[in-house]
Amino acid sequence: MTDTQVTWLTQESHDRLKGELDSLIANRPVIAAEINERREEGDLKENGGYHAAREEQGQQEARIRQLQELLNNAKVGEAPTQSGVALPGSVVTVYYDGDESDKETFLIATREESAKDASIETYSPSSPLGAALIDAKVGETREYTVPSGAVVKVTLVSAEPYHS
Secondary structure: OOOOOOEEEEHHHHHHHHHHHHHHHHOHHHHHHHHHHHHOOOOHHHOHHHHHHHHHHHHHHHHHHHHHHHHHOEEEEOOOOOOOEOOOOEEEEEEEOOEEEEEEEEEEOOHHHHOOOOOOOEEOOOOHHHHHHOOOEOOOEEEEEOOOOOEEEEEEEEEEEOOO
């Protein structure tokens, strides 16, 4: 998320990510102590434990920054409860270019929202397809442009609230 984007999160997902962030922040002194302990073992050039601890610290700090940015720009709300309208947090079924046999079912949400369920494809509400479908009602056809420049028509077949 290099450019600041609003990310839709349920309260449950927000709380889970906040818990992960708090845990990582609480672990900072443990990693620092391990680095100091490894540093005292001697020659840093050949100290694998020191380098591993520094690598772990770097990975944790990167995740902390990612979570902080995500949570600072998140819009927390309830998952949709209504059927028949494509909203963030909805599992939708669509077909493309008038071909009812070319169906696809997916979740409109962020990757963070769908992290618990790898069995369903996820499209961001800010992706071209996701953005085209937001607020569409069952039976409605919308258009969006793919990276090649082609315009694709997509028709909403169903929209149901996502339950993980």
